[in-house]
Amino acid sequence: MTQNRTLKLGFILHGVGRTWDDWRHPERDVRASTRFSFYRHQAKIAENGKFDFLFVADSLSINEKSSPHYLNRFEPVTILSALAGATDHIGLVGTVSVSYTEPFNVARQFASLDHISHGRAGWNVVTSWLADTAANYGRARHPAHDERYRIAAEHLSVVQGLWDSWEDDALVGDKKSGVFVNPDKLHRLDHAGQYFQSRGPLNIDRSPQGQPVIFQAGASEEGKNFAARHAEVVFCGPHTLQEAQSYYKDLKNRAHKLGRDADLPFILPGAAPIVGLTEEDAEARYQELTALTSIETGLGFLARAFNDHDFRQYDLDSPFPDVEHIGNESNQSASQRILERVRADNLTIRQIALELATPRSDFIGTPTQVADALQNWFETKGADGFNIFEALPGQLELFVEHVIPILQDRGLFRREYEHETFRENLGVPFPVNRYTLNRAQAS
Amino acid sequence: MTQNRTLKLGFILHGVGRTWDDWRHPERDVRASTRFSFYRHQAKIAENGKFDFLFVADSLSINEKSSPHYLNRFEPVTILSALAGATDHIGLVGTVSVSYTEPFNVARQFASLDHISHGRAGWNVVTSWLADTAANYGRARHPAHDERYRIAAEHLSVVQGLWDSWEDDALVGDKKSGVFVNPDKLHRLDHAGQYFQSRGPLNIDRSPQGQPVIFQAGASEEGKNFAARHAEVVFCGPHTLQEAQSYYKDLKNRAHKLGRDADLPFILPGAAPIVGLTEEDAEARYQELTALTSIETGLGFLARAFNDHDFRQYDLDSPFPDVEHIGNESNQSASQRILERVRADNLTIRQIALELATPRSDFIGTPTQVADALQNWFETKGADGFNIFEALPGQLELFVEHVIPILQDRGLFRREYEHETFRENLGVPFPVNRYTLNRAQAS
Numbered sequence: 063m064t065q066n067r068t069l070k071l072g073f074i075l076h077g078v079g080r081t082w083d084d085w086r087h088p089e090r091d092v093r094a095s096t097r098f099s100f101y102r103h104q105a106k107i108a109e110n111g112k113f114d115f116l117f118v119a120d121s122l123s124i125n126e127k128s129s130p131h132y133l134n135r136f137e138p139v140t141i142l143s144a145l146a147g148a149t150d151h152i153g154l155v156g157t158v159s160v161s162y163t164e165p166f167n168v169a170r171q172f173a174s175l176d177h178i179s180h181g182r183a184g185w186n187v188v189t190s191w192l193a194d195t196a197a198n199y200g201r202a203r204h205p206a207h208d209e210r211y212r213i214a215a216e217h218l219s220v221v222q223g224l225w226d227s228w229e230d231d232a233l234v235g236d237k238k239s240g241v242f243v244n245p246d247k248l249h250r251l252d253h254a255g256q257y258f259q260s261r262g263p264l265n266i267d268r269s270p271q272g273q274p275v276i277f278q279a280g281a282s283e284e285g286k287n288f289a290a291r292h293a294e295v296v297f298c299g300p301h302t303l304q305e306a307q308s309y310y311k312d313l314k315n316r317a318h319k320l321g322r323d324a325d326l327p328f329i330l331p332g333a334a335p336i337v338g339l340t341e342e343d344a345e346a347r348y349q350e351l352t353a354l355t356s357i358e359t360g361l362g363f364l365a366r367a368f369n370d371h372d373f374r375q376y377d378l379d380s381p382f383p384d385v386e387h388i389g390n391e392s393n394q395s396a397s398q399r400i401l402e403r404v405r406a407d408n409l410t411i412r413q414i415a416l417e418l419a420t421p422r423s424d425f426i427g428t429p430t431q432v433a434d435a436l437q438n439w440f441e442t443k444g445a446d447g448f449n450i451f452e453a454l455p456g457q458l459e460l461f462v463e464h465v466i467p468i469l470q471d472r473g474l475f476r477r478e479y480e481h482e483t484f485r486e487n488l489g490v491p492f493p494v495n496r497y498t499l500n501r502a503q504a505s
Numbered sequence: 506m507t508q509n510r511t512l513k514l515g516f517i518l519h520g521v522g523r524t525w526d527d528w529r530h531p532e533r534d535v536r537a538s539t540r541f542s543f544y545r546h547q548a549k550i551a552e553n554g555k556f557d558f559l560f561v562a563d564s565l566s567i568n569e570k571s572s573p574h575y576l577n578r579f580e581p582v583t584i585l586s587a588l589a590g591a592t593d594h595i596g597l598v599g600t601v602s603v604s605y606t607e608p609f610n611v612a613r614q615f616a617s618l619d620h621i622s623h624g625r626a627g628w629n630v631v632t633s634w635l636a637d638t639a640a641n642y643g644r645a646r647h648p649a650h651d652e653r654y655r656i657a658a659e660h661l662s663v664v665q666g667l668w669d670s671w672e673d674d675a676l677v678g679d680k681k682s683g684v685f686v687n688p689d690k691l692h693r694l695d696h697a698g699q700y701f702q703s704r705g706p707l708n709i710d711r712s713p714q715g716q717p718v719i720f721q722a723g724a725s726e727e728g729k730n731f732a733a734r735h736a737e738v739v740f741c742g743p744h745t746l747q748e749a750q751s752y753y754k755d756l757k758n759r760a761h762k763l764g765r766d767a768d769l770p771f772i773l774p775g776a777a778p779i780v781g782l783t784e785e786d787a788e789a790r791y792q793e794l795t796a797l798t799s800i801e802t803g804l805g806f807l808a809r810a811f812n813d814h815d816f817r818q819y820d821l822d823s824p825f826p827d828v829e830h831i832g833n834e835s836n837q838s839a840s841q842r843i844l845e846r847v848r849a850d851n852l853t854i855r856q857i858a859l860e861l862a863t864p865r866s867d868f869i870g871t872p873t874q875v876a877d878a879l880q881n882w883f884e885t886k887g888a889d890g891f892n893i894f895e896a897l898p899g900q901l902e903l904f905v906e907h908v909i910p911i912l913q914d915r916g917l918f919r920r921e922y923e924h925e926t927f928r929e930n931l932g933v934p935f936p937v938n939r940y941t942l943n944r945a946q947a948s
Binding site: 133143148180198 | 526528529530531533535536538539545564565566567569571573575576577578579584586587588589591605606607610613614616617618621623637640642678680683685686688691700702703704705706708709710
């Protein structure tokens with residue numbers, strides 16, 4: 063760990079809401095998910111709060127059971143590119159699946175975003191786990207869970223290889239001699255692997271960050287190994303500090319064993335603070351949120367984690383049934399997590415369902431209480447920072463106005479953006495171009 | 506034809522230049538192709554000039570022989586999304602290949618762009634013909650020329666089908682009842698064709714235009730048939746008014762035979778006006794451009810059209826050799842066009858090479874002369890409008906300041922944007938959602 067370790071904060075743009083029911087809040091705009099002005103407004107508030115980055119999640123299929131923020135959403139690269147022109151400092155991170163994209167296209171789009179934003183692009187690498195996604199993409203079925211991470215690793219290596227096509231000084235642009243590019247510094251990748259082939263070079267100059275920042279959210283065994291090896295920032299979804307510490311330790315150990323810098327990857331649990339000006343105010347806001355949710359929503363969460371198993375067939379107030387064998391192969395991490403949580407407190411079906419629908423987190427309270435909780439997770443090795451969801455309309459403003467200044471006063475968070483690029487502001491090393499490095503090592 | 510037929514004008518954003526050599530002009534920024542501020546600046550000038558749309562072309566591979574504007578370029582959807590936030594009225598049209606993309610991804614990105622821009626998206630549908638493109642994409646080789654158009658037609662039909670997933674009023678968002686979407690108005694496509702399958706529905710609400718505008722640039726026989734059937738706007742590259750009229754008549758006839766509205770598709774030749782304040786000024790500017798080009802560049806054009814044939818083996822001032830048999834199968838339209846031009850005026854190798862490098866067009870002269878030429882092409886059925894290239898730095902400003910007002914005074918071009926969406930401003934009918942139409946016809 064460095065001496066001046068500070069919090070990393072991301073803000074998740076999720077449009078209409080983040081749960082199944084919160085779009086029904088009186089102040090939610092039901093069309094927010096495709097309203098650019100809404101995204102731009104939130105982006106500017108987050109940038110005023112000196113957040114490290116904005117994050118746009120993704121998913122690739124819907125059905126009649128999908129929640130509102132899945133049903134209707136911007137494609138991430140598109141909305142992030144639009145936000146690049148509306149912001150100046152904040153990082154722009156988006157999910158793009160390796161399962162249904164060509165590495166050459168992904169490399170170009172993120173390199174373009176990195177140029178447009180003057181070095182603020184980040185890619186959250188995912189494998190697409192929803193069972194019916196494959197049906198939208200000309201493939202009969204998803205590859206198996208472990209194979210998906212082999213595909214992901216190869217896809218990522220091709221994208222990163224293509225990002226190195228142009229050395230930093232390859233574009234010469236000498237009008238006198240007529241030399242536009244130095245051919246010795248423009249490189250083919252010539253990748254021919256198990257799942258992909260790509261010759262290169264990429265048809266866009268090296269971008270300001272050299273390599274956009276790599277995000278990942280590994281939860282399964284293969285996912286955590288992938289994150290430990292490849293990610294610079296990792297998202298996770300622990301429900302308690304203890305879960306967070308356990309994940310944090312596990313992932314940092316995996317990364318350390320792989321020889322990576324002790325600081326990396328940065329680990330950012332999701333957090334949906336509910337800030338009130340008093341404790342009572344905060345509790346009232348939390349109750350406002352719970353009043354919007356239904357047991358049906360919780361049962362829906364359960365069903366999706368267990369291969370669409372119908373939990374309504376049981377007495378909801380009886381002990382949780384033995385359903386381990388029906389954990390969905392493609393979603394094993396979610397079902398395992400639920401089973402562990404159930405066992406820990408011996409929860410009934412109703413209890414776990416409601417908890418899944420509206421979890422009560424550590425981050426509910428006055429600005430000082432929320433700042434204390436964030437600091438506690440940060441200092442007890444549960445987190446390097448947080449990926450902040452807006453639990454209720456207005457919470458982003460409250461967080462920026464009241465919580466951020468406390469974190470700043472405590473020396474835990476920046477007062478100004480200090481660097482040009484996202485990578486530098488985040489404190490992730492600048493990757494030297496592989497060909498430049500080879501040349502330096504050879505000479 | 507309608508009574509009040511007016512010009513359609515697009516402006517091509519091409520960054521560093523549009524020829525092999527024009528980047529060497531003293532006022533060109535050699536990094537313009539990846540400079541967002543340059544694109545934004547040009548976009549705003551074009552919007553001040555009330556242009557119908559901005560256009561971003563594309564290509565998917567480079568090698569050591571590629572020209573500067575191919576070597577380094579933005580991915581079109583990314584830069585257009587950024588420009589969506591920087592403009593208010595102008596259409597945003599980009600090339601995306603059907604050869605190396607998934608219809609579901611393309612449908613999402615253009616639907617997102619259409620939402621972000623409040624109804625200003627257009628898709629230029631291309632099949633990727635450069636011989637070494639396939640090498641960047643995990644495929645051994647390109648499909649044959651005619652098969653590529655079958656792929657294109659199916660790809661487009663899937664994208665357009667997915668754009669109809671949501672009927673106009675599918676998103677209900679009734680907070681009281683908890684109904685977010687009307688399931689009767691959210692549709693699966695269930696496409697399973699020869700090249701693609703996609704179930705749907707698309708995970709984004711119907712966009713303001715319903716269907717982004719479809720552009721195409723058919724030059725080969727299959728290409729022209731595709732354009733006649735599917736395109737709402739067609740780009741072409743005639744070198745003379747006669748060529749333009751011949752293409753115009755041919756394509757409108759093909760479209761008419763297919764039962765399409767007599768106005769559609771709109772046909773827009775490319776034009777690179779060189780406007781001077783006097784005739785001498787215009788000629789001096791043209792000479793400024795020719796001074797930048799070399800015979801090598803012209804020979805390069807020839808070589809690419811004829812399967813990399815080396816024309817340096819001949820006396821450049823002798824009659825054009827018999828090379829018809831080496832016309833590139835994947836590029837037959839370019840080689841045919843060159844051969845026809847050579848035969849028409851019995852050109853030598855040097856003559857055709859130099860003409861290819863810096864063609865002298867009808868659109869060089871004073872503002873009135875340029876306006877006259879544009880009007881002449883328009884009124885003699887050579888064009889419904891033009892896709893304007895900037896031949897030299899500053900030409901866009903000159904065109905907007907001096908030529909547009911003449912066209913406006915003559916009633917040939919709008920003074921203000923009159924509608925909200927690109928489609929309406931362009932005068933292309935709004936496509937009724939297929940499911941809504943079916944329901945209306947059934948009742």
